Amino acid sequence: MAVVEKGRGVSDGVSTSEERFGEWVAVRRDADSGVAELVLDRVPAMNAVSSAMARGIAEACAALAAAPAREVRAVVLSSTHERAFCVGADLKERNGFTDADLGRQRPVARAAYGGVLNLPMPVIAAVHGYALGGGFELALSCDVIVADPTAVVGLPEVTVGVIPGGGGTQLLPRRVGAARAAELIFTGRRVAADEALALGLIDVAAERGEDRTRALELAAGIAANSPVGLRAAKRALRTGHGLDLATGLEVEDAAWRTVAFSADRAEGVAAFNAKRRPAWPGE
Numbered sequence: 001m002a003v004v005e006k007g008r009g010v011s012d013g014v015s016t017s018e019e020r021f022g023e024w025v026a027v028r029r030d031a032d033s034g035v036a037e038l039v040l041d042r043v044p045a046m047n048a049v050s051s052a053m054a055r056g057i058a059e060a061c062a063a064l065a066a067a068p069a070r071e072v073r074a075v076v077l078s079s080t081h082e083r084a085f086c087v088g089a090d091l092k093e094r095n096g097f098t099d100a101d102l103g104r105q106r107p108v109a110r111a112a113y114g115g116v117l118n119l120p121m122p123v124i125a126a127v128h129g130y131a132l133g134g135g136f137e138l139a140l141s142c143d144v145i146v147a148d149p150t151a152v153v154g155l156p157e158v159t160v161g162v163i164p165g166g167g168g169t170q171l172l173p174r175r176v177g178a179a180r181a182a183e184l185i186f187t188g189r190r191v192a193a194d195e196a197l198a199l200g201l202i203d204v205a206a207e208r209g210e211d212r213t214r215a216l217e218l219a220a221g222i223a224a225n226s227p228v229g230l231r232a233a234k235r236a237l238r239t240g241h242g243l244d245l246a247t248g249l250e251v252e253d254a255a256w257r258t259v260a261f262s263a264d265r266a267e268g269v270a271a272f273n274a275k276r277r278p279a280w281p282g283e
Contacts, residue, residue, distance in 0.1 A: 025056030034073035061115030070282025088133025137166030
């Protein structure tokens with residue numbers, strides 16, 4: 001169950017409501033900008049994803065997905081830990097699992113990663129320090145990854161006898177191609193920020209300690225656009241990727257039809273002609 005508190009907003013110093021989803025996950029919303037922040041806050045464990053934390057992530061994502069498009073236009077996935085974004089699955093917890101326990105935990109883990117991946121609005125990861133295994137898969141589930149020079153990313157699952165199971169085998173090749181993804185997954189090696197940027201593992205380089213600030217700025221710029229248009233564009237991008245061109249264009253056309261006759265489209269055209277800022281209805 002979410003607990004609503006008063007806290008600091010996505011723009012530091014702005015008072016806003018904060019929802020806690022379990023002990024280690026928070027959602028902060030800035031009603032003015034339409035930007036929400038999904039915060040990983042399990043500091044003692046460097047945000048290792050336990051079963052309880054996975055449930056919190058899934059519940060937070062469900063709440064964000066259910067919000068009206070006008071209220072949540074973009075999301076930033078961030079971390080409160082100074083040296084890590086997320087170090088992946090909680091291996092201490094899993095060390096005590098029986099095979100039956102691990103099988104029961106699998107849908108819980110999938111709901112967390114799928115929750116981030118399936119958010120309908122644009123999502124930006126703000127990465128610093130370690131983003132390994134499931135931690136990097138959370139970032140890969142976002143649309144854009146911002147990282148500072150301390151970032152170290154990788155999918156080391158084969159080094160502990162498993163495979164990337166939070167979407168990594170499917171999301172990584174979509175970013176960097178099949179051969180590069182194979183090399184990274186088969187070796188399980190860690191990649192520092194400079195190489196990660198060159199390889200396309202991250203998208204935007206921030207100054208040291210500025211990954212969250214840069215991600216929030218990017219999210220605010222995105223959120224200034226049509227909420228309906230943003231969601232339709234994301235849907236077309238995600239659904240059409242990998243399809244043949246003709247089928248992809250049909251996906252695009254279907255998405256276009258959802259916005260072409262919307263109130264947002266009418267407001268966008270009216271605002272353009274009046275040379276004013278749009279007041280998006282979000283429908």
